[in-house]
Amino acid sequence: MPYQVLARKWRPQVFQDVVGQEHITRTLINAIKENRVAQAYLFCGPRGVGKTSVARIFAKAINCEYGQPGTPCNKCTSCVQITEGTSVDVQEIDGASNRRIEEIRELRENIKYLPSSSKYRIYIIDEVHMLTKEAFNALLKTLEEPPEHAKFIFATTEPHKVPLTILSRCQRFDFKRIPISLMVEYLRKITSVEDIKISESALTLIAKQAEGSMRDAESLLDQVISFAGRDIKEKDVIDALGILDNSIIFDITQAIIQGNSKEALKIIDKIYNHGYDIKVFYRMLMEHFRNLMICTIDPDLLDAVKEEIDNFYNQANLLGVEQIQFILDFLLNKEQELMFTYNPRLFLEAIIIRLCRIKELFSFDDLIKRLEQIEKRWLQVLEKQDVLETEKQKGHIELEEKQETKKDWDGFLEFVAKKNRPMFNVMKGWLLEEISNNLIKIRPNNEGFSVSYFKEKETYETLRSYIKEYFGEDLVPKLVISKQKRKKAKNISEPVQELLNIFQGKIVEEHKKEEDHERIS
Ligand SMILES: Nc1ncnc2c1ncn2[C@@H]1O[C@H](COP(=O)(O)OP(=O)(O)O)[C@@H](O)[C@H]1O
Ligand SMILES: [Mg+2]
Ligand SMILES: [Zn+2]
Known part of the structure; x- marks a missing residue:
């Protein structure tokens, strides 16, 4: 017997075989059992997750001559023909290669006729988003007044490209990527039936490469088998697929x-x-x-x-x-x-x-300090709220904002935290030096790492806009960096320079005396 690729050989034939899409299969089974099958369905989702398979099982289930409701027998003429792709009543159309209006017109002609030997005429249109605008319009006319005996199943990887007019006439199902654990489980089933020895880690590696697509996982497994034979180790997978060991x-x-x-x-x-x-x-x-x-x-x-x-x-x-x-x-x-x-x-x-x-x-001390700061800040906030609340209730005070810059800075950092978490992460622990004229001088404590963040002009401008919003004044942020720090930072002078540039930084000579002794180069 010629080698049949795994993805073909292992196409699910009943709903129970479909992995990871229970939210869909359960609903479809119930619809059949309760005789509430919709006129048109839209199956969305990435490739290789079971859209076509489920469409075929569904078509079989509603046309099956013998099976229990919701379970195709896979033996009757209708089932066999659908599996083989030879059924006259169930047609699969590839939307990518039949995208023109002519093809949809033909469909509209044929749809009128009663099914030849089964209950329904079913049209499965794959990659339906590829249809031309005219074809969509023609399709829409059919969907607006479909014959009782017709059902549609559309499948697409790009639902956003399907016109709303079509979408609104379909019951939509979103297929999910298959989680790694379920994929490994299914691959394990395949390999044991196929009599292939393969380690758990090797299977996991394959599943990861497949990025949620079962079809891809099966094809990769094919590839590894033809590379390494029937006894497969993790190393074989790495070599066969040229992947980097995680x-x-x-x-x-x-x-x-x-x-x-x-x-x-x-x-x-x-x-x-x-x-x-x-x-x-x-x-x-x-x-x-x-x-x-x-x-x-x-x-x-x-x-x-x-x-x-x-x-x-x-x-x-x-x-x-x-x-x-x-x-x-x-x-x-x-x-x-x-x-x-x-x-x-x-x-x-x-x-x-x-x-x-x-x-x-992030030295340990530093962390402790930060935690203490946060705690203190919170207590302050809570306290302030408490006092204000009671006083307000008593009608004793009118709220008035007093300029207490040191405290305001903490408030500002909290403000940034709410607005922009990444920016806060860079700035937390930074101190306010002073606000004077139209400048707000800030003292960073982690220049080496935060450089990249404020490198973007946009980021700097965002900071400035936050300052304006919070302090109610268009203050220009400036970086203040002490001589000592700068010296220590000499071997990472490039990032510091970057930071300085961004902030049009100004170096404050903290130790005037020390400076006097320094040579100016
Ligand atoms: N959910 C699934 N459970 C089991 N096998 C699957 C599943 N999805 C895909 N496969 C495997 O991948 C092959 C192709 O799946 P298919 O239904 O055509 O995917 P899609 O139409 O979403 O691209 C199937 O024949 C089957 O081997
Ligand atoms: Mg498909
Ligand atoms: Zn059947």
Whole structure:
């Protein structure tokens, strides 16, 4: 027997075989049982998640001669013909290659006739969004006055391209991507029936590459089988599909956590020599930190297998929410630049080296201080609210805003936090130096990392607009940086310079005396 590709061989033939779309199959089964089948359905969703399969099962189920309601027998003439694609009453039309009005006109001619041997004439139009405008109009006329014996199932990967007039006449179902765990389970079923030995990690790797498409997963499995035969290890999958072993992402994150830039550079070197696309790697890294973030919220929300969830959990614990959020923001911020740079490798190295210094920025003491600050701030806010509330109720006071700049600054940071979380993350812990004339002087405490954030003129302008909104004055933000800090920052002078440029920074000589001794170069 010739080799039949897995995706064909394993097309689900009854609703129960369809993985991960219970929300849809259950509704369809009930509709058939209760005799409430709609005139037209629209199946939306990414490719390879079961739209065509479900459409065929549905067509079979409503035309089947013997099966229980909602379960096609797959033996009667109607069922067999639908499976083989030879049924006269159930037609599959590829919207991409039959997109012209002529084809829809033909459909309109044929639809009038009663089905030849079954209950319904069913039209399955795949990629329906490809139809021309004229074809859509013709189709709409049919949908407005369809014969009793006609049913439509439209499928599309791009529902937003389907005209509203059509949408509003269909019952819509959104197919989901298949979660990794369900996909692994299904692939396991396939491989054991096909008598293929394959490790759990190898299956997981395939499932991940498929990005939610079962068809892709099956095709990848085909590919691996023809590469490695019937005894498959994780390494075979990596080699056959030319993929980057995901553990490398964990490794580089570990290096970042430990502040081990040497190790991190080694890993980048490995990636590079592997011939792997740095930009793709960068996306994987962002995805990884997104997962770590999710892990801090609720590990159950992760789309991963058990063993990997443990790994995520460990790393998330080592970093903590604050650092994860910071790194994620940082990576997101740098993404654009990385995509356009001529030397992504160098750029990646620079980014990773900076991230390896995250510990310095988030030292333990620093964290405690921050927590105390937050706590204090909250108490102040609560206290103030409390007092004001009672006083207001008593009618004792009229509210009047007093200018207390130090306190206002805390208020402003809270204001920013509400408006713009990433900006707040950069600015929290920054201090207000003074407000004078039309200047607002701000003292940062983490210049090395926040540079990238305010580099955008737009971001700077946003900050300025927040200041205006909050303080009611168009104050120009200026950076104040102490001589001492600047000296310490000499080896990272490039980012500091950047920051200074952005803020048209001004250096305040804190220690006049010290300065006197300094040579001016
Ligand atoms: N939900 C699913 N459960 C089981 N297999 C699936 C599923 N979705 C897709 N497949 C596999 O992928 C193949 C193609 O699926 P298909 O229904 O044509 O996807 P779509 O129409 O959404 O692109 C099927 O023959 C089957 O092997
Ligand atoms: Mg399809
Ligand atoms: Zn049947």
